[in-house]
Amino acid sequence: MQAETVHVDKLSEHVGEEVVLKGWLYNSRSSGKVQFLIFRDGTGLCQAVLEKTDDKVNLFNEVKHLGQESSLCVQGIVRQDERSVGGYELAVTDVQIVHKTEGYPITLKHHGPDFLMKHRHLHLRSQRQWAIARVRHTVVEAIRKYLNENDYILVDTPIFSPAAGEDKQSLFNVDYFGEEVALAQTGQLHVEAGCLSLGKVYCFGPTFRAEKSKTRRHLTEFWMVEPEVAYLDMEGLVELAEEFTCAIVEHTLKHRRAELELLGRDLSDLKKVQRPFYQLRYSEVIDLLHSQKIKDHLEAKLEVRRKQLAELEKNIEEWTAQQESVKKQWQKEKLAQQILEARDEAGDLREQIENIPYHMELAAAFEWGKDLGGSDETIISELHDKPVCVTHYPKEVKAFYMRLDRDDPRVVENLDVLASQGYGEIIGGSMREEDFDILLNRIKEFGLDPAAYEWYLDLRRYGSVPHGGFGLGVERTVAWITGIKHIRETIAYPRMMGKLYP
């Protein structure tokens, strides 16, 4: 292999040249005297075409039996061809087999989530997962870029955590030289100390929550970025959350358009993510939940879902009937696949249809003082075509450190950002209580031991200032931006209840 090694995503710069690609066999098709090797190298897919000419009979026969995911180096001449994935292909002159793979478990056909999660270490090689990983990388890049360019200083906060940030039930306990400590579920308390040193700071790391949640929005280990700013006020906090969210979406849209399109994301939704977001105070949310508008919305949604279900059921019937008459094998298979997907979707719809009346009741019966439920958040975000900032919750349902609103001490100056399209909460944050006496009182009200928070109280003893910040969940943000249904696909190795392998 004498030619220069290049990557698939740079093939357009090498048309007419002989080059080497190093990677893996994604799929292959053979047609007697020509083989199509669908090849991947981490930067993209490329079709390599190998013809059975007299000088390449041995090579042809050797490559013919290569299994999916065999590793190989392919040498050939780059040419433009519309029929090929990516628009370029390689006319093969030589192949070096690095490793022959037999019986690769993940085929290009449909697999169930359990099987794929057990093979997560291999699943990462699939196209969709590849695209999601690249979007995630860019979301994280956007986060760091925004903060760094705006003069935030990174402060790494501890993962072994002596005191709870929030409530103790959702903590993972660890034996720390005989002492029971917890894995951090937020870096916020510690980052506040950094904030009073450096002004504008952030922490960014893994976060652990032992909540026994089995839903498409939850992980037990996830990544969170938490900016914290001194001399900030509530208005500034909202502005920061909005700017931050917009910067992430904009950067990702700019650099990962191809991946988002591959994932089937409707980009027009993302283009709408512009300041200002919708602003709702908690009390306004209650009015909204009790309003005729919500009732109408849910009734309309119910009607739409019923129609969609009827339509799907009709399609399933038609496709099932067609299966009998269709002769070609691949057509049968395609129909079978369509039917499976439609059934899945129909199941989803039935569940929604069943739940909507319940959600209507929940919304109508919502009383001041309760925390917003998942269904309430979904309804609110569905009613808006861009993210919604919900603020000023009752102090009882929020953490002890959140700053009491001086105009209405029943509520705190907090902020949740709900992503659009029903993706739920991606940001949660607040102004922090800067008054020593109020904070101490709040710690006691929550039944916490003030001794454990002595160092935190010091921050109010010595040079206390108004300050605030928030946490943004990386996985939920990636799920929203990519438009994928389940958060478990947004991280390479999802940790969920009962899931620890691989």
Added chain:
RNA sequence: UCCCCGAUAGCUCAAUUGGUAGAGCGAGCGGCUGUUAACCGCUAGGUUCGAGGUUCGAGCCCUCGUCGGGGAGCCA
């Protein structure tokens, strides 16, 4: 912790309401010079999640358990 659904070939699913366990993909072999999850032919592949029960007979019905999916609560 609670509610709903599920477990059949390596994978994805069937099995006409309790009567001899099948198909496609994948694997192996062969055919085909432009395939797009290619196609065509042949071959191999099963303790129907586990334990118990009902029955002449259980993949199917009942009880318990294990694992998985979705949701409630809680949350990023």
